[in-house]
Amino acid sequence: MEKPLYTVTSTPHIHSTDTIDKTMRYVLLALVPATIAGVVFFGLRALMIILISIAAAIIFEVLFQKTAKRPVTVSDGSAAVTGLLLGLVLPPAVPLWFPIVGAFVAIIVVKQLFGGLGQNFLNPALAARAVLMAAYALPMTAGFFEPQGLYNWTDIDVVASPTPLAIIGSEGFYPAAADFVAAFVGNISGSIGETSVIALLIGAAFLFYKKVISWHIPICFIASAGVFVFIFNPNMLALYHLITGGLMLGAFFMATDYPTSPMTPMGKVVFGIGCGILTGIIRLFGGFPEGVAYAILLMNLTVPLIDRYVRPRVLGTKRRGA
Numbered sequence: 041m042e043k044p045l046y047t048v049t050s051t052p053h054i055h056s057t058d059t060i061d062k063t064m065r066y067v068l069l070a071l072v073p074a075t076i077a078g079v080v081f082f083g084l085r086a087l088m089i090i091l092i093s094i095a096a097a098i099i100f101e102v103l104f105q106k107t108a109k110r111p112v113t114v115s116d117g118s119a120a121v122t123g124l125l126l127g128l129v130l131p132p133a134v135p136l137w138f139p140i141v142g143a144f145v146a147i148i149v150v151k152q153l154f155g156g157l158g159q160n161f162l163n164p165a166l167a168a169r170a171v172l173m174a175a176y177a178l179p180m181t182a183g184f185f186e187p188q189g190l191y192n193w194t195d196i197d198v199v200a201s202p203t204p205l206a207i208i209g210s211e212g213f214y215p216a217a218a219d220f221v222a223a224f225v226g227n228i229s230g231s232i233g234e235t236s237v238i239a240l241l242i243g244a245a246f247l248f249y250k251k252v253i254s255w256h257i258p259i260c261f262i263a264s265a266g267v268f269v270f271i272f273n274p275n276m277l278a279l280y281h282l283i284t285g286g287l288m289l290g291a292f293f294m295a296t297d298y299p300t301s302p303m304t305p306m307g308k309v310v311f312g313i314g315c316g317i318l319t320g321i322i323r324l325f326g327g328f329p330e331g332v333a334y335a336i337l338l339m340n341l342t343v344p345l346i347d348r349y350v351r352p353r354v355l356g357t358k359r360r361g362a
Contacts, residue, residue, distance in 0.1 A: 060157070064117030066250045070243035071124055071293065077226045077236035082132040086232045090127035093139035097123030100147040110156070118157050122146050125165035125293065128233025129286065129333070130172075134179050142168035158299045162340050166294055166333045173333075223283045234286040244292040256308035257301060257315075258291040264316025273324055287319065290332035300340040307343075307350040314339045 079087045101119040105112045126142050146164035154160050173180045222228050226236025247253045262282055270278040281287070295301060295315050302311050315335045322331025
């Protein structure tokens, strides 16, 4: 009887009690405050979009893995996290079939067709949002409405409202638009889960506490975006740019996605700075008021190069050029 073949990598070996399902459970818990804030401000219709998105993501993953005769891994929670993030980045007034289309793109096209969890090179939720934006630009940009409260089951008779970034981009910066308290709390128009900074910071603090994420990407992302806006458009309040739009959600929950971000601390710093600069370029000089999703997706494509050229010296070897 042949002995089983074991592949052992070189030292050092680091033991960890972290598992995929535990990490995904922490991320789900960290997103609870933003989810609650979205439902409170945008009504039960926002909750419907989130639940449909999560359910569709889970169903598509199970169907694909059964069809492809792969092990069903939906219990690890990754599909639920993708579905929740997708629901949070959608405007609250989009048609209810939007999260289903988005979940198909995120789970089937971006994740499973490239090998499943850990093999995707783009953030699934953001890639789905980008596809929906390209295919259905009008509903994705006009699907915002002012916060109405829990009684809102549909988008009928709600007051349509541009996002703060759209106001800045089209009309210039006005002091009346800079309601910092409303922006920080989340009582402004925008996507379901991106408006409440305080809820996102609570979730981010939980992820830091559980050591699910490190400071490198989010802090460098936020800081570089703020510096860029301040340098190239000093008439605008850089702080207002930081607390509006999807910057906080993207910095803490999207850009830190393990498979689509660099492995080394220095690589994460480069990645975060790149995301921040690209966000500033798109917001100030691009055709869209928001640039977080596209900035992260573009930087996702650079991760292999970052990991190749920004890596620590192997113990016992000389640095290049030494």
